[in-house]
Amino acid sequence: MKRIFLIGYMGSGKTTLGKAYARENELAFIDLDWYIEERMHQSISDLFAKQGEAGFRELERKMLHEAGEFEDTVIACGGGTPCFFDNMEYMNAAGDTVFLDVHPDVLFRRLKVAKAKRPLLANKTDEELMDTIISTLKRRLPFYEQAHFRFNGEKLENREQISESVRRLKELLS
Ligand SMILES: Nc1ncnc2c1ncn2[C@@H]1O[C@H](COP(=O)(O)OP(=O)(O)O)[C@@H](O)[C@H]1O
Numbered sequence: 001m002k003r004i005f006l007i008g009y010m011g012s013g014k015t016t017l018g019k020a021y022a023r024e025n026e027l028a029f030i031d032l033d034w035y036i037e038e039r040m041h042q043s044i045s046d047l048f049a050k051q052g053e054a055g056f057r058e059l060e061r062k063m064l065h066e067a068g069e070f071e072d073t074v075i076a077c078g079g080g081t082p083c084f085f086d087n088m089e090y091m092n093a094a095g096d097t098v099f100l101d102v103h104p105d106v107l108f109r110r111l112k113v114a115k116a117k118r119p120l121l122a123n124k125t126d127e128e129l130m131d132t133i134i135s136t137l138k139r140r141l142p143f144y145e146q147a148h149f150r151f152n153g154e155k156l157e158n159r160e161q162i163s164e165s166v167r168r169l170k171e172l173l174s
Pocket residue numbers: 008009010011012013014015016017076110111114156157158159
């Protein structure tokens with residue numbers, strides 16, 4: 001039985017790598033944000049707007065426990081998932097955990113064009129975005145660093161890089 005949890009900051013590549021890794025290795029794939037959106041029939045942005053971050057985190061915890069029941073599955077978490085409640089301990093006990101480590105400059109470049117659907121970043125100027133990345137990453141690192149494995153997620157910009165990252169991740173987990 002295999003269960004792999006991918007964690008890391010927004011834009012670190014959890015969704016991209018998780019989906020590609022699962023496909024290559026004949027595992028099921030669950031993106032926790034997508035799972036929540038389907039279960040609740042609402043977007044992550046709407047859930048944040050209606051329930052506030054605290055409400056979202058409660059829901060996210062519940063959905064993590066649902067998704068964590070599946071076997072032979074890759075689960076791409078949200079960036080905040082490991083940083084609330086005992087979620088990190090839960091994941092470490094339920095499967096392999098991998099921290100996708102990406103430099104803030106790379107996160108900035110990726111998130112600058114992909115911030116709209118992320119309620120914690122959506123309305124920020126470039127300067128605010130960079131400040132947010134640096135300050136929240138610092139707060140979150142102690143959680144991310146509890147993962148069993150650390151993986152450099154900087155090379156995910158095209159199909160070749162994604163395949164190469166899938167291969168490297170397989171090697172790391174074997
Ligand atoms: N098909 C793709 N082609 C090129 N770059 C991509 C592609 N998919 C994702 N990326 C890059 O990887 C980044 C990580 O995105 P994502 O997987 O959504 O991260 P996370 O789920 O950790 O927030 C994207 O912002 C983008 O820069």
